[in-house]
Amino acid sequence: MPTEVIYLKGMNKKARDNTPQNITFEGKRSTSYDVARVAGVSQSAVSRCFKPGASVSAKTRAKVESAAKALGYQPNAIARGLIxxxxxxxxxxxxxxxxxxxxxxxxxxxxxxxxxxxxxxxxxxxxxxxxxxxxxxxxxxxxxxxxxxxxxxxxxxxxxxxxxxxxxxxxxxxxxxxxxxxxxxHYEGERSLVEGLLNNGRKSFVVMSGPIDSSVSTARTKGAVAQLKGLPVDMVELEGDYSYERACSLTRDVMGSANPKPDAFVCTNDIMALGCLDTLRIEYRAKVPKDISVVGFDGVDAAAWLNYDLTTVLQPLxxxxxxxxxxxxxxxxxxxxxxxxxxxxxxxxxxxxxxxx
Amino acid sequence: MPTEVIYLKGMNKKARDNTPQNITFEGKRSTSYDVARVAGVSQSAVSRCFKPGASVSAKTRAKVESAAKALGYQPNAIARGLIxxxxxxxxxxxxxxxxxxxxxxxxxxxxxxxxxxxxxxxxxxxxxxxxxxxxxxxxxxxxxxxxxxxxxxxxxxxxxxxxxxxxxxxxxxxxxxxxxxxxxxHYEGERSLVEGLLNNGRKSFVVMSGPIDSSVSTARTKGAVAQLKGLPVDMVELEGDYSYERACSLTRDVMGSANPKPDAFVCTNDIMALGCLDTLRIEYRAKVPKDISVVGFDGVDAAAWLNYDLTTVLQPLxxxxxxxxxxxxxxxxxxxxxxxxxxxxxxxxxxxxxxxx
DNA sequence: CTGAAAGCGCTTACAG
DNA sequence: CTGAAAGCGCTTACAG
CATH class of the missing domain: 3.40.50.2300 (Response regulator)
Incomplete structure (x- = not known):
């Protein structure tokens, strides 16, 4: 006839110590004391079994492991962290x-x-x-x-x-x-991108930055500007916010007014480059890349979509x-x-x- | 002449209790005992000051608060959690x-x-x-x-x-x-989307599901199928994986072989819908939505991009x-x-x- | 309102 | 290898 098992998990130490081995307590998670009592070893022994590399005899380890499994014991990471x-x-x-x-x-x-x-x-x-x-x-x-x-x-x-x-x-x-x-x-990535555009004969650049408080965008913008500075090319710097929508509206501003029209948009992230690209193609029927080049930075998934195939810089994330x-x-x-x-x-x-x- | 201050943060209780008020210990974070000693109150009093709603006199609170600030004390969430x-x-x-x-x-x-x-x-x-x-x-x-x-x-x-x-x-x-x-x-969202397509006169449907182990995709697919079942329309079910690339390749399979050609692609997420759309337009010069409708589900950012303007279902995230x-x-x-x-x-x-x- | 004390569930010297 | 004991930094009855 099997002994009736009552669960007594997590009682205070004294109560627990006075509790027979076959009695445990349902509802609270079990502690190393509960495991110790069931396994018939000390609490320290239980603790050691859960410490990688601690010296425990095979016999003790076996008793502890089976008791732990029976009680569903997991060391409490919070207590462990505290001590x-x-x-x-x-x-x-x-x-x-x-x-x-x-x-x-x-x-x-x-x-x-x-x-x-x-x-x-x-x-x-x-x-x-x-x-x-x-x-x-x-x-x-x-x-x-x-x-x-x-x-x-x-x-x-x-x-x-x-x-x-x-x-x-x-x-x-x-x-x-x-x-x-x-x-x-970021600096060098953007610089080399711009260098490639220069080598391709681009003469009139729009550099569209991200939010001014983004150090990432700042580094990219600096790389672009450093490569362009001092050369006989046009450059306009615009402050974007990394968003598609703002890139569209900045592109409209440029295309609606600038003279001469730019032949290269250097966007400091892909999302803005895609906004720029869509606006140029859809609203201005621009030929990209024949008349206007567009580049981004990041390598987001959408850069590789059929409709975009964006020239950009991939981060080794x-x-x-x-x-x-x-x-x-x-x-x-x-x-x-x-x-x-x-x-x-x-x-x-x-x-x-x-x-x- | 200012008293020399040595920091004694986090010593054990006895050592700390025997330490003069003006001495503390650098390097370890300070505890409620440190604050208590500096403030000249009990540790319990310190604890109460950090418990919302506990009753502490204004005088005690002031002493504790200034000591806590001086020591840079923050209650330890790990210890708090444990007790x-x-x-x-x-x-x-x-x-x-x-x-x-x-x-x-x-x-x-x-x-x-x-x-x-x-x-x-x-x-x-x-x-x-x-x-x-x-x-x-x-x-x-x-x-x-x-x-x-x-x-x-x-x-x-x-x-x-x-x-x-x-x-x-x-x-x-x-x-x-x-x-x-x-x-x-998901079920009702997809169903009503398909209902709208039926009302628009669509007759030949492709339902592109996500991974079979996605319960979300399954619910959406069921909604589409339930609406189409029993009606005099064609329906093909394809198993996608929620990715753009796989949607492209499934779309090619359909367009390359199916007869009759479908007039509606019901994709169970937006990313697949965009892949389908790009493939149809770019590789098959399909007129969307005149000849073929494409719908997605989710309302991702790209769905609202100029180039897509996707018909889809927005989740109230x-x-x-x-x-x-x-x-x-x-x-x-x-x-x-x-x-x-x-x-x-x-x-x-x-x-x-x-x-x- | 305040302080002394117990205890949360562990780890880790320490002595055997 | 093993167990008794101290202690991590708190909260919370409890008594005053």
Missing amino acids: SGRSNIVGVLITELTNLNYPQILAELNRKFDEKNIHILLFTLDSESDVDKVLEKVWQYQVDGIIAAAQFTDTQISACQDRNIPLVFYNRLYPQNTVSSVCCD ERMVEAAVDMLLERIENPELPSEKRLFAGSIRHGSTAQLD | SGRSNIVGVLITELTNLNYPQILAELNRKFDEKNIHILLFTLDSESDVDKVLEKVWQYQVDGIIAAAQFTDTQISACQDRNIPLVFYNRLYPQNTVSSVCCD ERMVEAAVDMLLERIENPELPSEKRLFAGSIRHGSTAQLD
Whole structure:
């Protein structure tokens, strides 16, 4: 006749210790004490069985494993984090714009961190978000490190350093600050694109930037302008906001008034390039790339669609994410490591919206 | 002459208690004991000052607040979670595909949860991900609740219920299971789209579904088929995978062989509809919508681009996310609440790729 | 309103 | 290899 089993999971220590082995408590998750009691070993022994590399006899391990399975025991990561000082959580701060443009980043981050059993506490920032407020929340969760795809002030960077929380920026360089970062070489990518357009004989350029507060767009714009400066060509700089709609309206402005008409649109992201392209072809019946070249930057999916086949620069997104994760994990393991900046070259996609020579 | 100040943050209790008020310890974050010592009050008093609604005298509060500020004290959310049983963390499980198609969801979730000071532990699943493994990690972090935009088995749903962890599905219905969910009415949205095409006189339909394991695509496909069944019209069902490229190739298959040629492509998402549209126009010089109608589903940004102006169904994404968050928070507050299913109607976007009558 | 004390569920020296 | 014990940084009855 089987003993009746009552579940007593998670009682306080004294009550639990006075409880027979075959009695447990339903409703609360079981703890290492519950497992210890059922397995007939000490709580420390249970703890050791869940610590990789700890020395436990085969016999003890077997008893603990079967008890743990019977009770559905999982170590409580919160308690573990409190005592060990390692939460196995990293804070990921990403602007909404970045996630909209590169939704692959988060999945890729998750994949890479998952291999190391690290989890992501996600913070998406919109333009109104107060980074200081977000950081306060990050501190509270005792994260092991931070990946930031958002703009920080020097003070905010220092705040992380003061707290000894490793920090790696994604696609922000902070050249004048010794903080780790992974970045695509936006400047050089855009510069070489423009060089190709010049070699192709383009003479009158429109450079359409993203939002002024985007360091990524700023770097790209600078690359374009630096290549054009001093040459006998026309150049107009326009401030866009990375959106399709605004690119359309800026293109209309240019085509409706400028004289001479431009023969090259250099857009600092793909979405704007597509807006520009659609407007030129549909509303102005422009011949692209014969009369007007259009180039973007990023390599979004739509750049490869039949209707577009955009000439642009591809960011090596997967390699960049991998580098960011590796750099952060290294610095979590060894906080003494010096900071490091890794710059990845983009690769040109030779599409049919611009001939580069 | 100012007293020399040495920082002693985070020493053990005894050492700390024997430490003069003006001495603290650099390098570790300060704790409520540090604040208590500097403020000259008990640790409990400090704790109360950070608990909304606790009764503390103005005098004590002032002392604590200034000490906390001086030490840069923030309550440790991990410790708080351990003792209170509330981590203020919710697990968000989202398939990579869902995040690629609707990157706004995460930002919207973050915004809504942030208002309640709840944070997101993010898990992105790809097709190879083992939901059981992900759930194990979720359990370990003692999350207060789960939002799932991914497919669960009944067993997995039960596992959440057994652990008393509130669970709300996003865009999955589970009609035969009493679990809470927020869903767009995919079936009815697609059905009414097809009804509009029928009223417009379309006679030969291609229904291009998404991956067979996508419950969203299945519901949409069923809605289309149900409306067409029994009517004197042609219908071909094709299995796509929600991607642009596969939609192109399926469209080529149909146009290269079918007889009679279809006059309506019903694609169960926008991305496939755009691939279909590009292929029809560019490779077959088809007149859309005169000879062939194309409709999608979702309302992605590109659907509104000048070149497309796609007829499709918009999901009320923001309202759906808000509903999911509200439902989850209600159930975290009150676990006794019965489950609830909320179904939101999509709204038709009347574009120029199909005339609906 | 306030403080002493117990306890959340773990990890980790420490002694055996 | 194993167990008893301290302690991570909090919250929350409890008594005053």
